[in-house]
Amino acid sequence: MIKVIVVEDDELQRFSVVTAIEANSGGFCVVGEAETGAELFALLARTAPDIISLDIKLPDMSGVDIARRLKRERPEIKILALSFESDTSTVQAMLEIGIDGFLSKRKGVLNHIAEALQSIMQGVEYFGSDISQIIYRLYVAKNQTTEETSEFTPQEKRIIELCHEKLSGQQIADRLCISLRTVNNHKSNIFRKFGFKSTSEMVQYAINHGIIQM
Numbered sequence: 001m002i003k004v005i006v007v008e009d010d011e012l013q014r015f016s017v018v019t020a021i022e023a024n025s026g027g028f029c030v031v032g033e034a035e036t037g038a039e040l041f042a043l044l045a046r047t048a049p050d051i052i053s054l055d056i057k058l059p060d061m062s063g064v065d066i067a068r069r070l071k072r073e074r075p076e077i078k079i080l081a082l083s084f085e086s087d088t089s090t091v092q093a094m095l096e097i098g099i100d101g102f103l104s105k106r107k108g109v110l111n112h113i114a115e116a117l118q119s120i121m122q123g124v125e126y127f128g129s130d131i132s133q134i135i136y137r138l139y140v141a142k143n144q145t146t147e148e149t150s151e152f153t154p155q156e157k158r159i160i161e162l163c164h165e166k167l168s169g170q171q172i173a174d175r176l177c178i179s180l181r182t183v184n185n186h187k188s189n190i191f192r193k194f195g196f197k198s199t200s201e202m203v204q205y206a207i208n209h210g211i212i213q214m
Contacts, residue, residue: 001027001028001029002026002027002028002029002050002051002117002121003029003031003047003048003049003050003051004021004028004029004030004031004049004050004051004052004053004117005030005031005032005033005034005040005043005044005047005049005051005052005053006018006021006030006032006033006034006052006053007033007034007035007037007039007040007052007053007054007055007058007066008033008034008035008053008055008082009035009036009055009057009058009059010055011035013055013105014033014035016110017053017082017110017113018030018033020110020113020114021053021113021114021117023114024114026114026117026118028114028117031047031049032047032049035058035059036058036059036060036061037058037060037061037065037066038060038061040052040066041069044074049077050077050078050121051077051078051079051080051100051117051120051121052070052077052078052079052080053080053082053113053117054066054067054079054080054081054082055082055083056081056082056083056090056094057083057084063081063083063094064090064093064094064097067079067081067094067097067099068097071097071098071099078100078101078120078121079099079100079101080099080100080101080102080103080113080116080117080120080126081094081099081101081102081103082102082103082104082105082113083102083104083105084104084105091131100120100125100126101116101117101119101120101125101126101127102126102127102128102131103116103126103127103128103131104128104131112128116128151193152190152211155176155186156186156189156190157206157211157212158176159172159176159183159186159187159190160190160202160203160206160211160212161212162175162176163187163199163202163203164203164206164207164212169183169184169187187199187202190202
C-alpha cells in the first residue's frame with residue numbers, strides 16, 4: 001500500500017483530493033491530512049508517507065518553503081504539488097527544488113491526480129499540460145540566454161563588467177593592459193552585434209541576462 005498525506009487548507013478541496021486518491025485502484029491510501037505546514041511537519045513526526053500531495057498556498061507557510069524543507073530533511077518522500085498559482089516563478093522555484101510532479105487546479109486536477117501519483121511512484125516525473133507549457137517556455141528562455149551569453153568573448157564580458165563599475169575607457173585599458181583603441185573596438189563590436197545605442201543600454205542588457213552580477 002502506497003501511503004499519501006494530503007496537504008490542503010480548503011476543506012472541500014481537501015475532501016475532493018482525498019476521495020479522488022482513494023477511489024482509484026492504484027493501491028494508494030491517505031494516511032494523513034493537514035491544513036497548514038505546521039500540521040504537516042507535526043504529522044511527519046509520527047507518520048512516514050511515500051508521497052505528499054502539497055497545496056502551494058497555505059496560511060502559515062508557502063508550498064515552496066515546505067517543499068524545500070522536505071527535500072532537505074525527508075528526501076525519500078516524493079512531492080506532488082497542486083496549485084491554482086501556476087505562474088512561471090513558482091514553477092521554476094519548484095523545479096529547482098526537485099519536486100516530482102506538479103498539477104494545476106485549473107485543469108481538472110482530480111481527473112489526473114491518480115495518474116500523476118502512479119507515475120511519480122514509478123520514478124517518472126509528472127507535470128500537467130499547462131505546467132509543461134511553462135516548463136517549455138523556461139527551457140526556451142534559458143537556451144536563448146545561454147546562446148546570447150556565448151556570443152560575448154571573455155574580453156568583451158570583462159569590458160562590460162568594468163563599464164558597469166563606471167570606469168572610463170582609459171581606465172579599462174589600463175586595467176586590462178590593452179590600448180584605448182582596443183577597448184573602443186571591443187565596445188563597437190558589441191554595439192554592432194546587439195544593436196546597442198549606449199554603454200548604459202549594454203550594461204543593463206548584461207545585468208538582465210545574467211552576464212554580469214549586480
